[in-house]
Amino acid sequence: MSKNVKNTAGARERETYRHGDLRHALLEAGIALAREGGPGAVALRAATRQAGVAPNAAYRHFASREDLLLAVRAYALSQLAIVIETELARLDPAQSRADLARAGLRAVGAGYLAFAHANPGLFHTAFSSHEPVEADADPAKAGHSGMNPFQLLSGALDRMLEAGVLPPQRRPGAEYMAWSAVHGLALLVSDGPLHSMPDGMRNAIGQRLLDMVEKGL
Amino acid sequence: MSKNVKNTAGARERETYRHGDLRHALLEAGIALAREGGPGAVALRAATRQAGVAPNAAYRHFASREDLLLAVRAYALSQLAIVIETELARLDPAQSRADLARAGLRAVGAGYLAFAHANPGLFHTAFSSHEPVEADADPAKAGHSGMNPFQLLSGALDRMLEAGVLPPQRRPGAEYMAWSAVHGLALLVSDGPLHSMPDGMRNAIGQRLLDMVEKGL
DNA sequence: TGTACATCAGTGAACGCGCGTTCACTGATGTAC
DNA sequence: TGTACATCAGTGAACGCGCGTTCACTGATGTAC
Numbered sequence: 001m002s003k004n005v006k007n008t009a010g011a012r013e014r015e016t017y018r019h020g021d022l023r024h025a026l027l028e029a030g031i032a033l034a035r036e037g038g039p040g041a042v043a044l045r046a047a048t049r050q051a052g053v054a055p056n057a058a059y060r061h062f063a064s065r066e067d068l069l070l071a072v073r074a075y076a077l078s079q080l081a082i083v084i085e086t087e088l089a090r091l092d093p094a095q096s097r098a099d100l101a102r103a104g105l106r107a108v109g110a111g112y113l114a115f116a117h118a119n120p121g122l123f124h125t126a127f128s129s130h131e132p133v134e135a136d137a138d139p140a141k142a143g144h145s146g147m148n149p150f151q152l153l154s155g156a157l158d159r160m161l162e163a164g165v166l167p168p169q170r171r172p173g174a175e176y177m178a179w180s181a182v183h184g185l186a187l188l189v190s191d192g193p194l195h196s197m198p199d200g201m202r203n204a205i206g207q208r209l210l211d212m213v214e215k216g217l
Numbered sequence: 218m219s220k221n222v223k224n225t226a227g228a229r230e231r232e233t234y235r236h237g238d239l240r241h242a243l244l245e246a247g248i249a250l251a252r253e254g255g256p257g258a259v260a261l262r263a264a265t266r267q268a269g270v271a272p273n274a275a276y277r278h279f280a281s282r283e284d285l286l287l288a289v290r291a292y293a294l295s296q297l298a299i300v301i302e303t304e305l306a307r308l309d310p311a312q313s314r315a316d317l318a319r320a321g322l323r324a325v326g327a328g329y330l331a332f333a334h335a336n337p338g339l340f341h342t343a344f345s346s347h348e349p350v351e352a353d354a355d356p357a358k359a360g361h362s363g364m365n366p367f368q369l370l371s372g373a374l375d376r377m378l379e380a381g382v383l384p385p386q387r388r389p390g391a392e393y394m395a396w397s398a399v400h401g402l403a404l405l406v407s408d409g410p411l412h413s414m415p416d417g418m419r420n421a422i423g424q425r426l427l428d429m430v431e432k433g434l
Numbered sequence: 435t436g437t438a439c440a441t442c443a444g445t446g447a448a449c450g451c452g453c454g455t456t457c458a459c460t461g462a463t464g465t466a467c
Numbered sequence: 468t469g470t471a472c473a474t475c476a477g478t479g480a481a482c483g484c485g486c487g488t489t490c491a492c493t494g495a496t497g498t499a500c
Binding site: 235236237239270271273274277278 | 442443444445446
């Protein structure tokens with residue numbers, strides 16, 4: 001059992017100078033910072049402050065600021081993957097293979113857009129690094145199924161190919177097309193002019209974009 | 218005539234303590250900083266250092282760091298507009314109105330992608346603010362024609378409408394569709410995995426994306 | 435044409451900030467006997 | 468069951484950094500006479 005007690009500020013009052021679960025607490029703090037201010041706001045000192053611990057205590061658990069940021073980024077990517085998978089799980093399997101494949105791509109896009117809108121700070125953090133997302137097999141960045149967002153997109157396109165909805169010559173590089181369109185809109189929706197738009201209108205625009213991708217691919 | 222002489226570092230050796238064109242020099246420095254490190258790298262102290270001037274001298278010309286950043290952003294947007302206009306100017310006017318309208322949209326997209334690839338730091342600076350681009354009529358953010366990038370895109374879509382290439386019911390909100398797709402790819406191309414891709418391949422992907430937008434819109 | 439003077443661009447010094455990171459340390463913990 | 472001890476998580480103090488910004492100043496400039 002934890003010997004720690006929450007104080008009014010939400011930080012911990014420790015009976016001992018031993019925290020108990022500092023790595024986790026720092027990660028949580030880093031996630032909170034990313035939520036509020038994006039990747040640039042993730043700082044070791046701020047995280048230790050929030051955890052109620054000396055600044056240098058962070059170095060028992062993270063090698064550097066970059067290391068913490070990476071962990072937060074992994075979390076953000078896994079959350080995104082989970083939202084996409086939730087959307088995929090809602091699909092009606094009792095439709096034709098072709099329809100199901102098409103709906104799968106839409107579900108990936110819709111989950112992506114929903115996440116970006118609901119978690120702008122985390123969304124930006126997820127894509128703040130130039131490290132390619134697609135080459136990553138780190139399970140920490142994956143959702144329930146163990147796949148990361150890019151792999152989920154690839155899977156959806158593969159199913160469209162298999163269902164004969166996507167011509168084989170169009171398959172290579174199709175990720176870039178779909179990802180570009182959805183990612184661009186996700187930025188508008190997370191940050192930009194579309195963030196404060198009424199839900200219905202924003203969703204309609206999202207659906208139109210997904211129409212465009214489906215028809216244009 | 219300037220009394221200033223370039224020294225070896227490219228900064229100025231002033232005979233007098235009067236600079237002569239400090240606002241311009243600071244803006245140039247800010248642009249250079251943005252080019253190299255994106256919006257976060259634009260700092261008053263760094264700019265004054267590069268201009269060979271005391272840190273607080275900046276306040277004779279810019280009210281704050283934010284003010285300098287805004288000026289750099291305006292420059293970046295106007296450069297983007299100019300690249301797009303250059304692309305538009307290369308269109309062959311001796312084609313059918315429909316073809317010309319379609320080519321116009323492609324030109325806007327191609328210019329956008331070319332700028333993002335060639336100037337990643339400036340590109341990110343141009344869109345670092347959440348201030349809507351479309352509502353902006355500031356001539357400092359416009360190109361030769363006085364139109365900003367968003368207005369150039371709107372114009373291209375209008376011409377498609379007039380040429381009968383874009384159904385009227387599809388016109389409203391079409392900016393968001395086209396902008397999303399191209400902006401998403403521009404990010405991949407400026408920063409991401411597609412930056413170091415061979416020119417031919419990258420351009421081919423750009424063209425495919427523009428195909429998708431044209432067909433899917 | 436020459437001189438006094440007001441203007442205001444750039445100076446020099448300083449402030450407080452938050453940051454990442456290193457050092458030698460201390461004391462709570464779990465374990466070996 | 469009790470005690471000595473090694474481990475290592477968190478401490479306290481300090482470093483140097485670059486940043487934005489404010490203050491009272493100084494001296495080159497252009498202008499009015």
